Amino acid sequence: xxxxxxxxxxxxxxxxxxxxxxxxxxxxxxxxxxxxxxxxxxxxxxxxxxxxxxxxxxxxxxxxxxxxxxxxxxxxxxxxxxxxxxxxxxxxxxxxxxxxxxxxxxxxxxxxxxxxxxxxxxxxxxxxxxxxxxxxxxxxxxxxxxxxxxxxxxxxxxxxxxxxxxxxxxxxxxxxxxxxxxxxxxxxxxxxxxxxxxxxxxxxxxxxxxxxxxxxxxxxxxxxxxxxxxxxxxxxxxxxxxxxxxxxxxxxxxxxxxxxxxxxxxxxxxxxxxxxxxxxxxxxxxxxxxx
Amino acid sequence: xxxxxxxxxxxxxxxxxxxxxxxxxxxxxxxxxxxxxxxxxxxxxxxxxxxxxxxxxxxxxxxxxxxxxxxxxxxxxxxxxxxxxxxxxxxxxxxxxxxxxxxxxxxxxxxxxxxxxxxxxxxxxxxxxxxxxxxxxxxxxxxxxxxxxxxxxxxxxxxxxxxxxxxxxxxxxxxxxxxxxxxxxxxxxxxxxxxxxxxxxxxxxxxxxxxxxxxxxxxxxxxxxxxxxxxxxxxxxxxxxxxxxxxxxxxxxxxxxxxxxxxxxxxxxxxxxxxxxxxxxxxxxxxxxxxxxxxxxxxxxxxxxxxxxxxxxxxxxxxxxxxxxxxxxxxxxxxxxxxxxxxxxxxxxxxxxxxxxxxxxxxxxxxxxxxxxxxxxxxxxxxxxxxxxxxxxxxxxxxxxxxxxxxxxxxxxxxxxxxxxxxxxxxxxxxxxxxxxxxxxxxxxxxxxxxxxxxxxxxxxxxxxxxxxxxxxxxxxxxxxxxxxxxxxxxxxxxxxxxxxxxxxxxxxxxxxxxxxxxxxxxxxxxxxxxxxxxxxxxxxxxxxxxxxxxxxxxxxxxxxxxxxxxxxxxxxxxxxxxxxxxxxxxxxxxxxxxxxxxxxxxxxxxxxxxx
Numbered sequence: 001x002x003x004x005x006x007x008x009x010x011x012x013x014x015x016x017x018x019x020x021x022x023x024x025x026x027x028x029x030x031x032x033x034x035x036x037x038x039x040x041x042x043x044x045x046x047x048x049x050x051x052x053x054x055x056x057x058x059x060x061x062x063x064x065x066x067x068x069x070x071x072x073x074x075x076x077x078x079x080x081x082x083x084x085x086x087x088x089x090x091x092x093x094x095x096x097x098x099x100x101x102x103x104x105x106x107x108x109x110x111x112x113x114x115x116x117x118x119x120x121x122x123x124x125x126x127x128x129x130x131x132x133x134x135x136x137x138x139x140x141x142x143x144x145x146x147x148x149x150x151x152x153x154x155x156x157x158x159x160x161x162x163x164x165x166x167x168x169x170x171x172x173x174x175x176x177x178x179x180x181x182x183x184x185x186x187x188x189x190x191x192x193x194x195x196x197x198x199x200x201x202x203x204x205x206x207x208x209x210x211x212x213x214x215x216x217x218x219x220x221x222x223x224x225x226x227x228x229x230x231x232x233x234x235x236x237x238x239x240x241x242x243x244x245x246x247x248x249x250x251x252x253x254x255x256x257x258x259x260x261x262x263x264x265x266x267x268x269x270x271x272x273x274x275x276x277x278x279x280x281x282x283x284x285x286x287x288x289x290x291x
Numbered sequence: 292x293x294x295x296x297x298x299x300x301x302x303x304x305x306x307x308x309x310x311x312x313x314x315x316x317x318x319x320x321x322x323x324x325x326x327x328x329x330x331x332x333x334x335x336x337x338x339x340x341x342x343x344x345x346x347x348x349x350x351x352x353x354x355x356x357x358x359x360x361x362x363x364x365x366x367x368x369x370x371x372x373x374x375x376x377x378x379x380x381x382x383x384x385x386x387x388x389x390x391x392x393x394x395x396x397x398x399x400x401x402x403x404x405x406x407x408x409x410x411x412x413x414x415x416x417x418x419x420x421x422x423x424x425x426x427x428x429x430x431x432x433x434x435x436x437x438x439x440x441x442x443x444x445x446x447x448x449x450x451x452x453x454x455x456x457x458x459x460x461x462x463x464x465x466x467x468x469x470x471x472x473x474x475x476x477x478x479x480x481x482x483x484x485x486x487x488x489x490x491x492x493x494x495x496x497x498x499x500x501x502x503x504x505x506x507x508x509x510x511x512x513x514x515x516x517x518x519x520x521x522x523x524x525x526x527x528x529x530x531x532x533x534x535x536x537x538x539x540x541x542x543x544x545x546x547x548x549x550x551x552x553x554x555x556x557x558x559x560x561x562x563x564x565x566x567x568x569x570x571x572x573x574x575x576x577x578x579x580x581x582x583x584x585x586x587x588x589x590x591x592x593x594x595x596x597x598x599x600x601x602x603x604x605x606x607x608x609x610x611x612x613x614x615x616x617x618x619x620x621x622x623x624x625x626x627x628x629x630x631x632x633x634x635x636x637x638x639x640x641x642x643x644x645x646x647x648x649x650x651x652x653x654x655x656x657x658x659x660x661x662x663x664x665x666x667x668x669x670x671x672x673x674x675x676x677x678x679x680x681x682x683x684x685x686x687x688x689x690x691x692x693x694x695x696x697x698x699x700x701x702x703x704x705x706x707x708x709x710x711x712x713x714x715x716x717x718x719x720x721x722x723x724x725x726x727x728x729x730x731x732x733x734x735x736x737x738x739x740x741x742x743x744x745x746x747x748x749x750x751x752x753x754x755x756x757x758x759x760x761x762x763x764x765x766x767x768x769x770x771x772x773x774x775x776x777x778x779x780x781x782x783x784x785x786x787x788x789x790x791x792x793x794x795x796x797x798x799x800x801x802x803x804x805x806x807x808x809x810x811x812x813x814x815x816x817x818x819x820x821x822x823x824x825x826x827x828x829x830x831x832x833x834x835x836x837x838x839x840x841x842x843x844x845x846x847x848x849x850x851x852x853x854x855x856x857x858x859x860x861x862x863x864x865x866x867x868x869x870x871x872x873x874x875x876x877x878x879x880x881x882x883x884x885x886x887x888x889x890x891x892x893x894x895x896x897x898x899x900x901x902x903x
Contacts, residue, residue: 038403088595094402095348096594099548102350102541103591110584118580222537226414229407237404263422270415274396277408281399 002260009138010259011252016144016213018251019151020206024224025231025243026158027202033175033238034195037086037097041105042203043225047218049074049204050211051112054123063126067150067208074204075197082196087189105221113218125212143212150209155244158202162240171195175238227254230273236286245284304469308462312455320563322454324570326526328562329461330519335547335558336472337515342544343553344476345508346488347398350540351409352516354393354416357535359386359517361420364434364530365427375440379521386517387510394509398502401491410537417535434530457526464522465559468515472555474768475511479756482771484508485553486753489742496704496740497817498728498757507765545590551600560601651716655680655821655851656701656732661710663696663875670696671875674710678821684853685866685883689896693875694855695737698825701853702734703727714821728817729762735814737825737855739806743799747790747809748781750798754816755780780816787846788812789838804835808842815846822846824854828861840865863887871895 028042039045053070057063081104089097124130129143162168170191174181182188214220231250235242253272257265276283315325334356341347363382366372397408420428428434440460441450451460475481483504486494495501524530533539542565543558550561565586572582597604658676662669671693678684688694699705701712704724711720714732727733742750752771759774760766771777785791788808793801798809811827827843828836840861843854847865856862862869863883871878871886873895879886886892 032403038406085591085595093346095342095346096598098348098350098403098406099544100591100594102544103587103594106541106587107584107591110581110587114581114584223414226410226537230411233404233407233411261423263418263425266415266418267423270411273408273411277396277399 005138006259007256009140010255012140012144014252014255015248016147016251017255018248019148019155020210020247021224021227021231021250022244022247023151023154023158023206024203025228025235025247026155026240027199028228029232029235029238029243030162030171030175030240031196031199032232034171035086035090035192036094037089037101038094039196039199040098040101040225041081041108042101042200042228043221043223044105044108045074045078045200045203045221046207046210046224047216047221048077048108048112049207050123050216050220051116051121051207052204053208053211054121054216057123063123066123066211067205070208071201071205074207075201077204078200079193079197081200082193086196087192090192105225109218109221116218118218120215120217122215123208123211129212147209147213151206154202154205154209158198159240161198167191167194227269230269232283233273234276234283236283239283239285242283242285300473301470305466308466311462312458318567319570320567322458324566326457326461328559328566329458329465330522330526331543331546331562331565332556332559333465333468333522334516334519334543335550335562336468336555337512337519338543339547339552339555339558340472340475340484340515341508341512342547343555343557344481344488345484345505347401347505347508348406348544349397349409349509349512350406350537350544351393351397351411351413352512352543353535353537353539354409354413355386355390355513355516356520356523356539356543357416357420357532358389358520359383360520360524360530360534361428361434362386362517363521364437364524367438367524368434368436369427373438375438375525379518379525382521383514383517386520387514390510390513390517391506394506394513398505398509410540413535413540414537417532417537420532420535428532429530431532433532434524435528437524437528437530439525439528461522461526464518468518469555472515476555477771478767478769479760479771479774480504480507480765480767482749482752483756485745485749486742489744490740493736493740493742493813494753496702496724496728496733497754497813498725498733498762499753500725500763503763507767545586547600549590549593549600551602551604554600554602557600557602564601653716654678655682655715656853657713658701659711661697661700661712662708663693663700663705664708669875671700671707674872674875674877676870676877678851678853680820680851681849682851682868683847683866684851685862685869686853686855686872687857687859687862687869687886688872688878691874692872694872695825696875697872698734698823698853698855702732702823704734725762728757728819731818731820732823733814733817733819733821734823734825735811735827737829739810741798741806741809741813744797746795746797747801748785748794750809751781751784751812751816752777754813755784755818758817780818784812784816787815788842804831807831807835808839811839811842819850821851821853824852824856826856827854828856828858836861 024042024046028039031037031039049070052073053066056069057066060066085100085104089100125143129146131142132139133142133145162171170181170186174188174191227250231243231246234249235246249272250269253268254265257268311325312322334352338349338352341349359382362385363378366378366381367375372378393412397405397412400408421430439451439457441448451457483494483499487501487504491501520534523534546561546565547558548561549564550557550559568586569582572578572585578585593600599606654677656678658674661671661674661676663671674697686694686697696705700707702724703719703722703726706721711718713719714727714730717730719727719730742753755777759777759780785794788811790805790809790812793805798806801809807827807830811824814822814824824843828839831839836858843852843865854862854866866883868880869883869886870880871892878895879889879892881889
């Protein structure tokens with residue numbers, strides 16, 4: 001049912017979802033931009049982050065520790081996967097890379113199902129985030145507002161790493177021209193490992209931050225992966241600003257359409273993607289050199 | 292290309308399908324499992340043409356599987372249609388049309404973009420089925436009550452039941468599917484699809500419309516998916532909404548990879564392994580839901596270590612024990628023909644193809660004001676360049692003079708920033724490399740651009756087909772042998788570039804010099820009237836250079852050629868007229884002798900060291 005109040009609160013929901021999508025998509029896009037690998041296990045990383053955080057929370061009862069533990073765990077997992085498997089796929093065709101990460105996604109999902117069962121788990125929001133906040137014109141769940149802030153901080157940190165450090169400079173240069181970076185004598189393998197770890201961590205971090213908003217289930221990564229793909233196609237593969245703008249746009253489309261008719265939310269999302277593809281095939285901010 | 296026993300595979304498939312009900316029960320397969328394997332196998336045939344043959348990995352095949360299935364099921368349960376084959380046909384057509392529409396969008400991009408778009412679109416179909424269309428599709432409940440087919444022919448009636456009776460119907464459908472696919476794969480279109488998988492840019496440069504052929508593969512895959520989806524409803528008596536899930540697409544991909552891509556039978560084998568393991572691990576081993584974890588691990592190991600699936604692994608095993616396939620035997624038998632005819636007189640080159648307008652008498656190629664700017668870098672600046680018909684022109688210039696950029700513009704690989712190019716009086720500026728090649732203008736590349744997983748003969752066939760069939764043709768059921776002039780063209784080119792003895796060798800196994808000759812052969816097999824050669828002598832030994840120069844001389848009869856090379860002695864011997872480029876401009880033009888004596892050319896090359 002349409003009312004202006006509904007619209008505003010849906011736009012806030014869209015902002016929460018959009019911020020999360022922006023963070024997850026940034027991870028996917030810097031991995032692809034730097035390593036040239038499309039990580040189909042990215043949605044699973046998001047899910048694993050949620051479960052790892054859940055475990056830490058159950059053990060310690062501390063929400064900040066859960067965020068830290070969940071994110072660190074997924075980063076280590078990402079580094080391990082890069083070293084053990086992805087590394088052997090850099091000179092294999094992109095199709096093989098997609099197949100192996102697709103297989104890894106299934107392994108992660110099924111492993112979590114094996115360890116935790118299919119029933120969904122939930123993480124309560126921290127004490128300071130419970131209840132609602134009076135925004136003056138409406139009431140809104142406090143923790144959801146906090147999610148926007150936390151994700152903005154994470155994106156800011158990612159921005160600093162990408163645009164204000166030597167590592168970030170190399171990563172951005174690599175997105176423009178990987179061969180050139182390689183021939184400048186930079187150890188790309190170490191960079192690749194770190195980038196894969198950071199990219200995975202972005203998804204894992206989003207997973208645990210999102211955990212109090214939804215309930216955890218082993219299959220939750222799949223829908224996120226699909227939405228992330230749409231975000232990246234809209235924003236342009238390999239583009240950090242594209243991922244953020246794409247994420248925010250996708251969040252608004254999904255939640256505003258949901259208000260009118262939830263059945264059409266995906267249809268509208270893909271209509272937007274198709275429109276971008278027809279008008280601007282490389283996405284809003286896609287680098288010219290990539291296809 | 293040549294199949295000595297063309298119907299062998301079909302006959303073996305028929306035999307296998309007939310024997311299956313007598314053999315498989317002893318291996319623990321229930322009729323229902325076998326029927327499911329057949330449907331997955333049929334679904335996979337189309338996917339294998341798309342992924343295995345054309346190299347396009349789609350994670351969204353469920354969209355067409357579900358579309359075909361739900362159209363057929365709707366017609367049979369809600370519309371009063373009673374003919375199952377008709378409903379299946381309409382479902383297949385529906386899926387095909389949807390595939391055409393989606394293909395046009397998804398194929399705007401390649402590689403990972405394509406994969407992401409297919410995933411996204413398939414997910415959208417799942418949601419459309421579930422909600423906006425739920426009045427027609429039953430939403431989460433699917434469509435129950437899909438009838439089995441009944442046939443009435445010559446007074447005989449057959450009402451298809453369950454179990455092995457259903458198997459008879461599905462096996463017949465599978466057989467038709469595989470026979471059609473084998474024809475497609477062996478047709479000229481099939482040959483071009485495998486070439487696209489190996490090197491799409493060269494396929495385009497040889498004059499084939501890569502975009503339309505990719506779309507063809509995509510549409511074929513959706514047709515198979517739609518047909519299989521319809522059969523799923525018939526088999527189960529119920530059309531399940533799961534047909535639309537990402538999991539369905541993923542299972543198809545995994546089964547195909549497990550079985551072996553690019554084999555057509557891989558999906559069937561993969562489905563058998565998958566469903567067998569699913570039963571075995573869940574029931575016998577008592578793993579319950581954990582079986583998918585085992586399967587996931589197996590799949591990852593398979594992708595890491597066994598790159599061509601079970602069928603590929605089986606072939607490798609046969610190789611280890613000393614078995615050779617037909618092509619290798621032929622290649623070996625052909626070898627003792629004697630030593631290579633070094634310097635021997637080659638066959639007379641075939642004539643260049645005829646022009647459509649014979650009245651044109653001006654220059655064959657004319658470029659004026661040709662400029663190319665990459666950002667701040669001026670690669671070519673205001674080049675005026677004219678070539679007369681029948682001429683053999685040489686282009687020289689120091690490194691970075693803009694020679695390769697110039698060639699890329701002439702063949703329409705890159706559009707010029709400004710200026711025009713006319714070929715036989717026709718403005719071809721911005722036409723694109725495919726159309727330029729179709730007009731009779733092509734190039735051999737400085738760095739080999741071959742189809743490395745195909746044989747030498749198949750490589751040349753791809754090139755010859757472009758001229759003989761045009762840019763795009765849907766002769767899906769044609770046998771290449773029936774194309775007039777194809778064999779002659781290929782055999783002749785093989786002879787010209789002295790690769791007859793290696794005709795059935797896979798290109799990746801050729802020596803460098805042989806690959807270089809094949810590179811020239813590819814351009815030649817399109818029978819261009821204007822042939823551009825970008826450093827044809829690059830990386831060759833002195834003896835190979837001598838041979839190649841004599842090859843170039845012989846093919847220059849009856850056609851116009853432009854050659855870039857660094858080997859000036861060779862070029863001065865070969866060309867009648869030389870253009871010197873320096874820093875993106877024309878520095879000098881003249882006969883070899885004039886160029887040799889030109890002071891500015893000497894300065895350009897030697898930096899004025901020998902001044903005076």
